[in-house]
Amino acid sequence: MTGVVDISLVTVIFLGLLIGGLWIPFAIGITGLVYLLYSGGLASLRALGLVSWGGMNSFTLTAIPLFIFMAELLLRSGLSHQLYRGLAILVRRLPGGLLQTNIAGCALFAAISGSSVVTAAAIGTVAMPRLQERHYDLRMATGSIAAGGTLGILIPPSIAMILYGTFTESSISQLFAAGLIPGVVLTMLFMAYIAAHAMLRPAVAPKEAEALTASIVLRTVGDLLPFTFLIVAVLGAIFLGLATPTEAAALGCSIAIVVCLVWGELNFRLFREALQHSVRVSGVILFIVLAAYIFSYSIGISGLGATLTNALVALQLDRYAFLAVLFIMYAILGCLVDSISMMVITVPLLHPVLVQYGIDTVWFGVILVLLIELGQITPPLGINLFVIQGIWSGPLGQVVLGTVPYYFIILVFLLFLTWWPEIALWLPAQISAR
Numbered sequence: 001m002t003g004v005v006d007i008s009l010v011t012v013i014f015l016g017l018l019i020g021g022l023w024i025p026f027a028i029g030i031t032g033l034v035y036l037l038y039s040g041g042l043a044s045l046r047a048l049g050l051v052s053w054g055g056m057n058s059f060t061l062t063a064i065p066l067f068i069f070m071a072e073l074l075l076r077s078g079l080s081h082q083l084y085r086g087l088a089i090l091v092r093r094l095p096g097g098l099l100q101t102n103i104a105g106c107a108l109f110a111a112i113s114g115s116s117v118v119t120a121a122a123i124g125t126v127a128m129p130r131l132q133e134r135h136y137d138l139r140m141a142t143g144s145i146a147a148g149g150t151l152g153i154l155i156p157p158s159i160a161m162i163l164y165g166t167f168t169e170s171s172i173s174q175l176f177a178a179g180l181i182p183g184v185v186l187t188m189l190f191m192a193y194i195a196a197h198a199m200l201r202p203a204v205a206p207k208e209a210e211a212l213t214a215s216i217v218l219r220t221v222g223d224l225l226p227f228t229f230l231i232v233a234v235l236g237a238i239f240l241g242l243a244t245p246t247e248a249a250a251l252g253c254s255i256a257i258v259v260c261l262v263w264g265e266l267n268f269r270l271f272r273e274a275l276q277h278s279v280r281v282s283g284v285i286l287f288i289v290l291a292a293y294i295f296s297y298s299i300g301i302s303g304l305g306a307t308l309t310n311a312l313v314a315l316q317l318d319r320y321a322f323l324a325v326l327f328i329m330y331a332i333l334g335c336l337v338d339s340i341s342m343m344v345i346t347v348p349l350l351h352p353v354l355v356q357y358g359i360d361t362v363w364f365g366v367i368l369v370l371l372i373e374l375g376q377i378t379p380p381l382g383i384n385l386f387v388i389q390g391i392w393s394g395p396l397g398q399v400v401l402g403t404v405p406y407y408f409i410i411l412v413f414l415l416f417l418t419w420w421p422e423i424a425l426w427l428p429a430q431i432s433a434r
Contacts (some may be wrong), residue, residue: 010035010299014345024341025284025291032295040301051297056290059246060166065282066249067157071113071122072274073256077264079226080122084130085106086223089216096194097205098136099144102127103194106148107187110155111231112252116339116376120149120384124391137204141394143402144194146384150373150410153339155183156235157245160343160372162355163289164365167296167347172245173238180235182366182417189409197405226259237337239431270388285340292344299349322357323418326350327371334375339383342375343368366424370414377403391405 013034017027036044074080084105091100105123113119124145131141153160156176165172198205232251237243243251260266317325333342347368354364376384379400389396417423 006423009038025288028288028341028345029291029294032291032298036298036301039298041429044298044301044388048294048297052290052293055062056293057288059164059244060162060172061286061289062315063157063162063172063246063249064159064285065278066246066253067114067159068118068281069274069278070249070252070256071115072119073110073253073260073266073271074109074112074264074280075118075122075226076270076274077260077266079264080105080109080262081126082223082263082277083227084123084126086220089220094191094195095198095205096135096191096200097207098127098131099194099198099205100191100326102131102141102144103148103151103187103190106145106151107155107183108227108231110152110156110183111235112227113152114157114159116149116152116373117383117387119152120145121391123148124388128391129149130387134206136206138394139191139394139402141206141402142192142388142394142399143404144190144386146377146382146399147403147406148190149384149387150376151183151187151371153376154179154186154366156180156238158251158369159285160339160369161365162245163285163340163343164347166289166370167292167344168361168365170361170365173241173431174237174362174428176235176245177431178362178366178424181428182370182413182424185423186410186413187395189413190406194411201287210230222231222263226263230255230259241431288340288344294350296348306396319357319359320418322353323367330368330371331374334378334382339372339375343372360421360425362428363421363424366419367414370410370417373412374407377407389433403407 010031013025015033017030018024022030033045036048084101087104087108088098088101089102091097094100105127106119109119109122113122127145128141132138152158156179158176158179161175162172162181164170165175191312194205219400230252233255234248237248237251238245257271330342330346333346351361354361376382377400379385379396381405382400384398385396385403389399392399
């Protein structure tokens with residue numbers, strides 16, 4: 001009974017702070033501190049400094065600002081325009097035209113940025129003017145970019161997977177490898193839906209009439225070459241075991257600077273802006289992580305985590321029933337809190353339960369990222385919806401309606417991944433066997 005009271009107390013405090021308009025990191029941290037005082041008194045606060053320092057003094061977390069900085073450099077130097085232009089030529093003959101370019105562009109930029117928001121913003125800024133100019137169906141256009149942006153946290157490198165690996169002590173390299181094939185498959189499913197829709201309703205995607213010449217082919221190669229080189233260098237270094245994710249992120253930043261100087265329009269002003277924005281975004285993310293460590297410490301020292309684990313195990317749910325409960329829980333949470341907060345709140349609580357059920361934490365990392373993807377396009381807090389609505393300056397409802405088919409595609413893919421976990425676990429097994 002005490003466990004039920006404690007869980008109810010934590011839930012009421014957290015939701016009360018959110019409804020009161022408090023910023024999410026403060027809501028998480030204050031909830032942790034209040035529960036810490038409630039369960040252990042003032043003496044329980046003595047270890048907070050050590051816990052905070054021990055959690056944040058992480059070599060793995062250093063990769064987050066580095067990947068963000070790499071993406072900011074490419075975005076501000078104008079290379080996202082070259083990426084979109086090159087991909088538009090490659091996929092022009094597929095049904096859907098530039099709508100296919102939206103998904104392909106998001107997938108390729110995801111392999112650089114590690115962030116859903118940055119991916120959606122980079123491709124949306126370039127794509128929306130061209131889509132409006134060519135009279136594409138705007139519901140399809142905005143929906144494809146908002147949904148395609150979610151690939152930014154599935155296709156490696158992924159900031160969400162770095163955070164998940166930090167809290168569960170899972171291998172970041174294994175998580176990156178586990179996300180690669182599902183990311184490619186989900187990209188193909190998105191593109192297949194667009195192709196089918198465009199064939200049934202040709203008016204949503206006008207045909208591109210530009211003739212393909214040798215000069216256009218050469219320009220396409222030039223547009224995509226720097227991105228291909230950067231992706232191969234960063235992911236290759238990780239998967240071949242030549243560098244840790246943090247070292248690969250530092251290598252990626254170094255290559256990105258050179259690429260932006262040679263192919264882009266990078267100057268000192270843009271470099272400074274990219275650096276400033278990277279610091280702000282990284283500060284927000286790491287502040288949430290700090291609050292999560294305080295929250296995790298409070299539930300750990302009070303024994304609430306063990307109580308919750310025992311309570312869930314006592315229900316004697318089988319593996320699939322337990323996962324169904326988690327899917328419903330995350331679908332509801334996605335409507336209330338942002339993706340990173342959703343992860344850092346729940347993972348410390350759920351990790352012991354996953355161990356009790358014998359669930360592979362690397363596989364569940366991919367499942368969790370997919371569930372977070374749903375949150376990115378779920379009203380009222382789906383951040384990708386607001387990013388695209390801000391770029392388009394049109395009604396938010398049209399963006400929401402445009403993402404509905406992709407929402408169900410992700411749900412169906414989740415079921416396939418639950419039934420056949422090998423889709424995610426085959427590549428990590430191959431890398432481990434090397």
